[in-house]
Structures are given as C-alpha cells and as structure tokens.
Amino acid sequence: MRSNEAFINAILNNSPIVFGAIDLENEKWIWRSTVTDSGDSFTGYTKAEMEAFEKNEIEIIVHPDDQKRFMNDIDKLKKSSLDEPVESVIRIKRSNESFVWVRVLHKTYEWDCEKKPLKAALVCEDITERVAVQERLKDTLRRLEEISHKNSHEIKAPVESILRIVSLIVRQNNIGTHNKLLIEHLYKSVQKLESIIVSINNLK
Amino acid sequence: MDFNANFIRAILDISPVYIGARDLITDDWIFRSGVHGNVDELTGHTLDELDAHMDDEIEFLIHEDDRKKAYDVFEKVKEPNCDKPVELTCRVLKQDGSWMWTRVIHVVYERDEDKRGTKVAVIAEDVSDQVTIERDLKEVVKRLDEISYQNSHEVRAPVASILGLVDLVLMQQNLTRKEEMLFECLYKSVEKLDSIIKEINTLSS
DSSP states (O other), rough: OOHHHHHHHHHHHHEEEEEEETTTTTTEEETTTTTTTEETTTOOHHHHHHHTTTTHHHHHHHHHHHHHHHHHHHHHHHHHHHOEEEEEEEEEEEETTTEEEEEEEEEEEEEETTEEEEEEEEEEEEEEHHHHHHHHHHHHHHHHHHHHHHHITTHHHHHHHHHHHHHHHHTTOOHHHHHHHHHHHHHHHHHHHHHOOOOOHHHH | OOOOHHHHHHHHHHOOOEEEEEEETTTEEEEEEEEEEETTTTTTTTTHHHTTTTTTHHHHBBBBTTHHHHHHHHHHHSSSSSSSEEEEEEEEOTTSOOOEEEHHHHHHEEEEESEEEEEEEEEEEEOOHHHHOOOOOHHHHHHHHHHHHIIIIIHHHHHHHHHHHHHHHHHHHHHHHHHHHHHHHHHHHHOOOOHHHHHHHHHHH
C-alpha cells in the first residue's frame, strides 16, 4: 500500500496501541506514536520531564518490582541475533503517580554487519482494565471457594449437632404439650435450615 | 521518523491490532495487515474464501445478532463530516466455525468534495478473552450475590427462630437438669452456626 500520511495519522491517533522504535545501542527512543511537542499523551509526562529522565527512564517509570525482569528482557533482545519478539508485562508510572499495567512487545528490525541488533520496533498495550477484571475474578472465585468450604464442612457440624440434640429432646417422655409444640417448631426450623444450606451448596 | 519497510513489517508482526484501509466507494479492501501467504491471520479464512464473499461479506462474517449494528456503522462512516472514530464490537466468524469477539475502530481519512468519506482506516482487535473473562466475572458475582441474599435472609430466618424457641424453653422453671443441659447444648450449637453464617455473610458481601 502506498504510504499515505492521512492513513498513518488516522491509525496512530486512534489505535489503542502505542507504537515506537528504540535505539538498542544507546538505549534511547527513536520515535513513539503518542509523543508530540507538548509531551507523551500516554504517560502524561511533558517533553521536559522526558528529557530529564532519559538516562534512567527504566528506574523512574517502571515499577520497582518489574525493573529487573524488564532489563533482562531488553538484554535478551540486545543479545539475540534472531528477530524473535520479546514480550514483557510490566507496570509503568504515569505523571499523576498512578501505575498502569502494560504489555510490551519488542522486535529487532535493524542489525549491524555482525548481526548485532541496533534498532527495535515496539508496541505497548494498556492492559490495566484486563488485569483488574482478572484480579476481581480471582478474588471472587476465592471467596466462593471459601464459602463453599464453610457451607459444606464448617456449617455441617453445628447443623448435625442441632439435629441430634433435637432428636434427643423429642425422645424425652415427660415433655409437656406446650414444650412439645415448641420442639415441633424447632424441628421444622432445623429441617428448613438444612434444606436451605443444601440449596446454597447446589448453587456453586 | 523514517517508516522504512523493515520497521513497518516488524510493527505489523508484533502488533495485537490488525490494521487495514477500505475503499468506501467500491466497498473493497485497499490493504489489510495480518495476511500470511493466502490466509487472513485474524479469521483464518483464505483470501479466496473472503473474495468469494465480497458481495455478502457482512452476512458471511458477522454474527446475525450483530449485523444491524455493523450496517449502522458502515452507513455512519459514509455520512458527510464523519470526523470521529466509529467503534463496532461484534462477533466475527472464524474459519474453524467459532465466533471471535472483535473490536473494530473505523476512522475516515479521505473524503470527496461533499465531505463524504471515501476511504476509511480500520483497526481491529480480537477481544474474545476480555469478553469471556468479563462474562465469567458477571456470572460469579451473580452467584455470590445469590449466596449473599440466601445467607442474610433465608438462612438467618430459621436460625433466629431456633434461637428464639430455645430461649422460650430455657425461660421455663420446670425443666429437669437433663432437659436444661440439652437445651443449653442446643443453644451453643445454634450460636456456633450463627457465627459461621455471619462469617459467610462477610465473605459474600
């Protein structure tokens, strides 16, 4: 397809992905699609802020727990003579101090004559929402699991004990008519309780 | 930035989104990424299969429940002065017969003298995983809500009634020591049950 500025702008301005190119030798950005003269619309940093942390960008914007892993990934990319994509899932800090989860893919597209990687293309996708939904799902499933355990194990013991005691009371010969009525109600309530607990267990 | 061929090839190879351009006059693709050999990577269909359905592409590729939405989007991008991205989330038929949730963004980038779109840039992404996980979460939350409702309403009622009845019995003066012991044991068991139910309520709320 013939290169067309309007088409490229339409793609770059509306894609949910950040596209970029990095100079692997000098560890510098060559270009990224979200950067304009006013700054980076993805991270929120101004041009001046970006220039200030150009030398130690990873230490400043990558979450401390993800830095080592990310540096290893970049090293892998720099040492590989192949053009295999290298993937990293990391948190990066925005100018408002919040962290976003991103999935970054790098692929070398220029080598020197000794096959040493020089430049890599990059795509970066914001996956914060996806990670949050996954975390919520995990947490809800864990809670369901715990409820399931409590309903089928912990609740069982007192319900069985209540049923046993009520049966013992029913077997007493000298219960008055009034008490007999109360105990009948008691027995019905326990049976109702048991059936509800069984129905809750069937929900899971 | 010099968008040289190697760079563009590398970007298209690793991009999770598929990029294309469509001619709105001929309703035909000008370009689309993700085509390897004769196969469209996103759907798995061969280009021959897709070409054979050029005239009924929407009926062939888009789930019948999403077709109206798709037609509306294609009409919208042809309207004069359509200068905002138009988004469509729909199910697309894959070659293996399964449906893939796809999010497609359309952006007009070329217009005629009446300001009607003639060419549109297309950005498509497979969002099936996202849709599945959101649906799973909705289902699990619904189950948790049901349990929460049952625990706090239906389970609490008989427990409260048992506690009340045992209380009534224990208030009587004419119980034998054995009866008193049995009812006290009963009370303790119900109390224990009540505390577990409260724990479950905390977990499910």
